């Protein structure tokens with residue numbers, strides 16, 4: 321948590337500082353409010369959420385009248401936190417109480433989806449490591465059979481974090497059958513969590529969505545899909561938002577992983593993505609190493625913005 325705060329402020333996020341500077345003026349003109357909105361848009365907060373936030377802040381300022389810097393900071397903090405937190409449940413299924421019971425159905429299946437290059441495979445590896453660290457048995461499946469390199473990369477992660485990887489020997493094998501076999505094997509071996517990595521070629525959107533749907537259906541023949549995590553690259557901003565909508569409509573997602581937040585001076589997508597999709601950000605990626613994945617913590621995130 322402390323690390324998250326430190327790293328987020330290190331990313332030199334200009335958003336908080338700029339907002340505070342404008343809002344601390346003694347008399348706010350219409351032009352100032354436009355600056356507030358532009359600042360939010362530039363930080364990738366998204367039009368809908370930016371407009372919403374401006375309206376809320378305007379009404380706060382009306383109620384509050386002239387306020388000192390600390391009071392303005394508090395007002396901004398509360399408004400941002402209300403949006404970023406939104407009372408959403410961020411626990412991963414595998415973490416919830418029912419998993420702790422010995423008679424809980426196994427495995428708990430997590431399907432990772434997202435466009436190539438967003439950090440899906442890396443996140444699958446980091447996630448496996450998180451579960452291993454909690455004493456859970458974990459398996460991964462390479463259901464991106466289109467590129468052999470993708471399965472190799474997942475295997476490298478498997479070796480790194482001590483988790484076995486189910487893959488196909490042939491290029492172009494049916495991704496759903498790899499996922500099916502993995503679910504079977506995970507069940508046979510009484511594995512707690514199965515993480516399924518999938519393909520993310522958006523060139524043929526319809527095919528990809530069909531493929532993901534099939535993976536899900538096939539896994540559900542033997543096991544239960546508890547989470548579908550959408551991996552989004554925080555540095556792609558509103559482009560990521562468009563991708564998110566495609567995946568959300570096609571297969572339904574239970575949570576978002578925002579990667580590369582370490583390399584983003586923007587990060588505003590965190591603020592709008594939940595509001596616009598109604599799906600919580602559950603995890604954030606803060607680097608390329610195996611330990612650079614953290615549970616998303618809204619207060620720490622907002623403090624990071626306002627640091």
Ligand code: GDP
Pocket residue numbers: 434435436437438439440441442443520578579580581582583604605606607608612
């Ligand atoms: P995939 O194609 O979606 O599976 O993406 P990869 O897992 O191959 O990741 C693409 C690149 O992003 C790799 O170089 C990763 O090391 C890098 N990457 C993934 N997550 C993060 C992150 O949280 N921070 C940073 N800085 N790089 C990341």
